Amino acid sequence: MVGGKLSKSIWLRYSFVCLLTLVIAAIGFAATQHLSTLDTRELARTQANIEVATSYYVDDSNQLSASQVREREAGFISSEPNDIPFELGDSAYWVRFSLSNQTLDDAALVLHIDNSMLTELAAYQYSSVVNSPLAALNQGTLSATAFPHLNINLSAKQNIELLLKLKAGGPPNIPLVWHQAEQFKTKQALTRVLFGVVIGVLAVIGLYNLVIFNAIRDKVYLIYIGYLLAAFLVLATVNGYGYILFSPETQELLNTHSLFFHYYLLSFLVLFTLYFLKFNEDNGKLFKIGQVSVYLLICLSAIGLFIPHTERAIIFFSLVPIYYAYSICLVILKLKSEFSWARYYVVSWIPLLVGAGAQQLTLFGYIDYSFILVNAFLLAVLCEITLMSFALAERMRRHEAERIAEMSYHSGSGIPRKNVFERSLYKLMQTPDAHLHVLVIKPEHIERVALYVNDAMNTALFKRIYEKLTPLFAYNDAIEPIGMRGEKIALVAGNMLAIVVNEQKNQQALDTIVSSINTLVEEAYRIEALQIPLQANIGVASYPEHGNLPFILLNKAQMALPDAENCTGKWAVYEEFQSDNSGYRLKLAAEINAAIEQGSFELYHQPQVDLKTMRVCGSECLIRWHYDGENLSEQGFIPPTAFIPVAEDMGLINKLTRWVIKQAIAQHSVLLAQGYKHHMVSINISGKDICAEGFYEYVAAEIEAAEIAANKIVFELTESATITNNAQALEVIELLTELGVTISIDDFGTGYASMAYVSELPFKELKVDRQFVQDVGDDKKRRTIAETTVRMAKGLGLEVVAEGINSQKDENLLRQFGCDIGQGYFYAKPMAFDDYLEWLTDEVNGRSPEPLEGEFISKHSLS
Known part of the structure; x- marks a missing residue:
């Protein structure tokens, strides 16, 4: 049904466009016939x-x-x-x-x-x-x-x-x-109308694109404005409407330099083609050839001021076919790479080539004069700039669609995100008598597996699971589409997938669906070449029984996951007082509080490297918990993704953060005492911490008690949007900055972090999220985002840290972009403090007695 409606909608749209085109063509033909009679009515x-x-x-x-x-x-x-x-x-x-x-x-x-x-x-x-x-x-x-x-x-x-x-x-x-005489007056009047239309269209489109350029700062709009201005001056001289606008002396001056404007018209045409078709993003040979050719045109336009008109005209008109052929080749190359949204621009070349050719042949006497032919270029430019405006509008629409797609789909895997899932689920819930099941699919022991793989491997795992499950659901009408392209599976967290089952359409039991899912997950559960014999835990929440909002259903389906882990079938339906309050989360909260009091948590350090000097300049402190108690069903390593959300929900996050700050400052004192005088420590805090009463006083007291310089402390702030309208929180940030603490915006590009908040808050450092950094050299979009982010941050005077560097290629590119500090598995994984001290000692390789901006990393660790 969806496909049928879509086809009908497309058919109606194209029918309307065809009808409108025919009407416009008929009007244009009638007008052309009428205008042509002005020439055929010879005396x-x-x-x-x-x-x-x-x-x-x-x-x-x-x-x-x-x-x-x-x-x-x-x-x-x-x-x-x-x-x-x-x-x-x-x-x-x-x-x-x-x-x-x-x-x-x-x-x-x-x-x-x-x-x-x-x-x-x-x-x-x-x-x-x-x-x-x-x-x-x-x-x-x-x-x-x-x-x-x-x-x-x-x-x-x-x-x-x-x-x-x-x-x-x-x-x-x-x-x-x-x-x-009367016939000539009619011809004059019609020509003035034509001139007025052209001047008006040029002015309106030029001003409109100036507004767009001021809003989004895309160079292609500025180039288009330059093209419009050059077209205006060329047509003003060749077709003579400049006499209507300017004094005779001014128009004669313009006429004298008409070829000068022709050169710039051709230059802007080439530049527009390069930037509109995004050859500037590749910065390849074709783009560089285009740049050189434009410089050549500019030089020739200046040289032409000093040579006779005849030679100038011969040089210019001999170059025009070459530049047109070059531009058309660029268009063809992009069309081959599925650049379908440039269709308006492709069509705009037709009137330009026909009109320019016809008018030049008329002006040089190769074909007989007529009113239409002598104004052919003017009419062609009118059609061309209109089509180019449509092309720019289509380009903007496609960019907006890509931006929405980036927000709606995971960049590494292409799987729909949580916001897409919740939006679609909400629409399904509006159906009368709807009865839905939300299934959250979490691969077994994924947190533990994640400790042994990098982000790229983790993404590849979920992409493989997604690709395995997609055919299973493709022809099952009970599994509702939730993506913009009809996808039925979403990535609702870093390690969980979700689907929606419509009970009204379902013809099989849920355990059958679950069994099929687990069979395929077990086949797909592979890290590189290693097959892992694990399935998935599946939590289920139902509408309307368990909630009437999408996020509530998702949360409750996730709450059922611990119960699913302990079930033979690896799935469980959310049950009040069992999935939520029966013990695990409350016990975990109690154990978190006890661990804070007893100092059972541990800080790990991951080194940060100055990309200019290739020396360690600091480390990020990361909390870890090895649980050895008896109150929880699990012992051993409990990942932060499990206990930090509980700490936030149970009001323990501020207490936990203060413990981290205290331990990080104490460990920093040890680093300073061992001679690492320029070492910085980065500590993660949230908007909730900043907003907590007495936070600044606590930080200031700890720094003073440790007798260390505040300017060696970095607070990496997450959820910055939550404090932008909080006067008290903003005051705390100002006080911390005055104290000397560096405030960094963490995970830029995801969640709440955006350039809007960077401009509103006194940040000195920006940390680019790992999803835009890892394998940056192999992903064009990711590379563009990373480079743009770094350059914007540097333009604002911020120091830039990139986390997730996993290769020499990543490091080289980020250094080329202007990034200051790197962090990732390429240098070292997070390690316990004692191990970190040993790592520093090994890597120093005989520390220089001279003062350094950071500590030296030996070459073998970078190879």
Whole structure:
């Protein structure tokens, strides 16, 4: 049904687009036909009794006067106006018209000299007296106008002869078109409307894109604005509407430098292609070739100011096909790589190529003049910039969709996230009489397994499980789709998957579904090449029995997981007073409190390395718990992911954090005493800790009691969004900063951490989350995010720490981006304090007696 509705929606949308396109095409065709009649209504066809004979003479020296040319009447060549061979060069063209009115009525005629870039235009009329001098006609209406023209009034039975001197500073062709006076007024009016539309569209689109650029700072919009400005100036000179906007002196100056603007129009076109199609992100050979070619155009535009117009034009128009071919190749290359959203931009090339080619051929006299053809480039640019605007809008829409997808899908595995699951579950809950089961799937002993693998291996495991389970649910209608692409499985935590079973559609027992899941999980439970014979624990919560909100159902399904672990079938339904309060969580909370009082927790240190000096500059303190009591069902290592959420829920987190701070400061004193004078320690705190009463006083007292410098302490703050509107918390941060403590924003790019909070709070350090760092060299999007984050942070004057560095390649890239400090398995895993001291001693390899910014890491640890 979903597929059917989607197909119908797409069919309706494309039908509407096709219909709209046909209507616009019909209107455009009708307008074109009407405009073309302005050229086909030539004088000889509308008034057969008015005869016009045309001849021309080419003055190669451009030195002859009208009288001298008159003496060379034998050199005039009879021709139709459209057949006069105007060419680039310094020659002047003399055109003679013999007009004869055979009617008994007066005739008002207009000679339209349709080239707005005339540098010489003079008109003379032969006198009726033989051998009398030529009479110069009024020059006021001849040049310095968008519509150079000559008004001629022919009396009944009158014969007159006119002599015109013509020379163009731009395109060589000078169309000479005779019109009736009323017909010419109509042509002027329609042309002004066309000019107005083009100027208005250019202005509106330019301003709109300026607003967008100011909002998102994407260079492609600035380049597009540059293209619009260059197009405006080029069209103002070639088509002459600049005379409507500027003074004649200004327009003549623009006409003189018309080719200069042509160069920049072509430059912006190439730049737009490169940035719109994202070749700048690759920074490959094609992008560098484009950059060099643009620099070449800019240089040629400057050199062109000092060489004759003819040579300038020849150079430019010989380059145009090369640059067009280069840009089209870029488009084709991206289309091959499924760059489907660039379709509007691809289509925009069609009117540009057709219009530019048609107008150039007309202006150079290769095809006959017509109103449409002489304005072809103007009309083409109008269509092109409109399509380019659509392309930019589509690009923005796709970027927004990608941004939403990044928030909705796990970057490493592509599995839908928790927020997608909760949104879809909420919609399903609105169905009348809905009866749903939420199943949370957690691989057995995943916390313990995670201790022996890195994040990439962990992600690969869940991706493999996801790929195994997807075919199982694909044709089971009882498993509801929850992803934007119809996916049925979500990653609701770092180590748990979830599905929704619709009981109204379900035709098999839940234990059958669970059994099938566990069979496939056991097949997929593999770390690299090692198959692990483990299944999954599955917790179940039902709607409406166990809650009426998605997060409540998810939480209760997770609460059922401990019970599932102890069941033969490896699954359990949430039961009040059993899954939640029967013992585990309360016992765990009690044991946490006892462990704080007895000092049973332990701090592990993971070294942090200065990426410039390659010396250890500090360590992050991480809490660990090896439980050896008897009150819990488990003994041994209990991961932070298990006890920290309980500590938060039970109000023990502030007490736990203070214990960590006390131990970290005490251990730091030991480090200082052993000669590591420049060593820093990083301690994780949350927004809840900052907001706790007396937090600052506690920290200040501990630092003072230990007699250490506060500037060697770093607080890595999570959940920064929770304190932005808390005046007391902000005051505490200010006090800590004044004390000398460095405040760092932790796990930037995930959860609450964002650039908005970085700009609002007095942070001095930013820590990029491991999911954007690990394998950064192998993932283009991850690399872009990491590089952008580092550069933004450096722009704000922050020191940048990257956690999750697992290889030399990761380290090299992050150093190239400008990252200051690295942390990850590439250097060392977290280790107990005594082990850390030993590790430092081994790695120092004979510490230098000279003061150092950090401690030396020997080469063998980096190889």
